[in-house]
Amino acid sequence: MFKILAINPGSTSTKIGVFEDHTQLFEKVLRHSTEELAKYERVADQFEFRKAEILKALDENNIIIHSLSAVACRGGVTKPITGGTYLVTDEVCEFQRTTPYEHPANLAAIIGKRIADEVGINAYFVDSPMTYELNELASFSGHKEIKRPGRFHALNQKAIARQFAKDQGKKYDELNVIVCHLGGGISVGAHEKGLVVDVNDAGEEGAFTPERTGSLPVRHVIDLCFSGKYTHSEMKKFIQGNGGLNSYLGMNDCREIENRASYDPEARKVLEAMSYQVAKEIGANATVLNGQVDAIILTGGIAYSEMITNFIKERVSFIADVYIYPGEKELEALAEGAIRVLTNEETPKIVELYPKEEKTLVTV
Template identity: 60%
Template sequence: MKILVINPGSTSTKIGVFDNQVKYFEQVLRHSRDELAHFDNVTDQYEFRKQTIVDALMQSGIALYELDAIACRGGACKPIPGGTYLIDEQLCHDQANNPIQHPSSLAALIGFDLAKELGIKAYFTDSPMTYELSELASFSGHREIKRHGRFHALNARAVAQAYAQQRNKHYSELNLIVCHMGGGITISLHQQGRAVDVTDAIAEGPMTPERSGRLPARDLIDLCFSGQYSHSEMKKLLQGEGGVFSYLGTADMRDVETAAQGGNDEAQLVLDAMIYQIAKEVGAMAPVVNGQVDGVILTGGIAYSQYVTTELGKRVGYIADVAIYPGEMELEALAAGVLQVCNQEQVAKCYGENLTASV
């Protein structure tokens, strides 16, 4: 089975081609801010990004007609349980018109269009809108607000499954805390194969390189009504210009760590504060399973930092053994999900039929 994988990011699009489980082609297509600046919103980038993908494949000698399926990163849709889904028109409509404009939503739009042209099918696996919270975890503290439970489901579940496999266990047998650390940071508690509690990627959790995470509510209300910021400016303040960026003017943690190592006391303090907040959120997940945690997993781009992982290990190592899976396994996880469907090892879910499962 030859599977094309599409994974768009803010300023790049990762693509890969797999022959069954073997990845024989991978490329990161960079998009400059100037190229993207004239698009009014993310959805408008659809044709540009699609053509870039097609051109890259043709230049690499990969024939589109040889593809058997397309695996796409999940985007901003309505909440659904995890798993692999067939992409249909309803999903594309929901993602194109979702108020959350995220580049990941372009994958399904592009994949669905290419699949129709080629007479094959397109799928996505473990969308960031994956919602599996337990009933107790869904409570926010006010009747008017329900917790969203958005997290880095694709990579979190992939590393959790890899962790289990390497220990000759099944994912559904273990209780694991997975900490994904990138531009966004989410901590998820996986109880026997289900992410029953998570820190929401946009509105909760620790501060991240560019997101504010959970803030003191009353102070946030005062800031909203101060007259200094519009509605859209407030959202940008919290996501994009929050977190480490708000303190140091950069969201590149490599620069922050280099500055800290060079004697910049402010950079050191902010770095340690982020680690401190991450550790608190990891610790907060342990009571969900009465402390019966089989492992704590650190993953994502920031997990390449030996300083960050060492300091986190000191703070959370008492909970369970700490395992480190730096980077992301997104391309591999997407391809694996589709391959299981193609090999009839699992049945692809229907998006529309699963919308009520998380209400």
């Protein structure tokens, strides 16, 4: 049996879980107050603090780190890479410690490798947010100075696609599926034989979400930018934070909005409009797969909403059968990635982030 520690840092919390093979033994969300984090100038400086909190939680729950077989970490900033399970190397830790692109996810590998080194095991990161598998045609934006970034919920999308394949008695790389992650961000990906060959960028493309605008008419955005009404930072908040459901209804909790929709026709209409845009993304991805779609999968927190999933199903069920896997299984997905390596189902990859001749950072 293999015992895996999974680490998933967020901006004000760190989720950890311990798994024995495919069974979760322990899960905890470690909350970090604003005052605690304010002591640190950079996110990377939180490393020792968060590591100590993790070890304390494990000790309090009688989990001995020397019983671990591997540490599975959320992926942080690297250059764009294909999906899969990667070995956390000293190079990865150095890159994520020094990159100007700070994100709490960078802490996972740094903490995980330190714990793994103390035990004499390996640390891995799984289906990183930097996963980029778009086909060449999908990378075109419409202007040569802009390449479509394709940032999406790679960890959860791929985990759910693998789970669906397992449930069907097949392998992930045998199927063509469209996976919709429905949450604070919405990403709809075309999974072709194990690769996400097209997907909307969850930060600035596709359907609007609880707080994000998704795709907007570009000329109107340009006019707003130069109107004098908004600053640069306010425009960023305009599209991510003050957009979507929040813009139309002044609310961003889909559960509350669904309750409101039972008596407020406008709330119902806005939810249907968001679902309509998700359905359009699914239809577009069906063309990417040449109509050869084995299944459409709805996942993420919003997939708990029967109203929203029904709105979507009504429009896309003619393409393929729709399956619902609500919630996110990120800790489980991290552990499963490590287990695939430990059982020799998958060979861990190694990412090179520095040129061999010099020690300057590769531009991400």
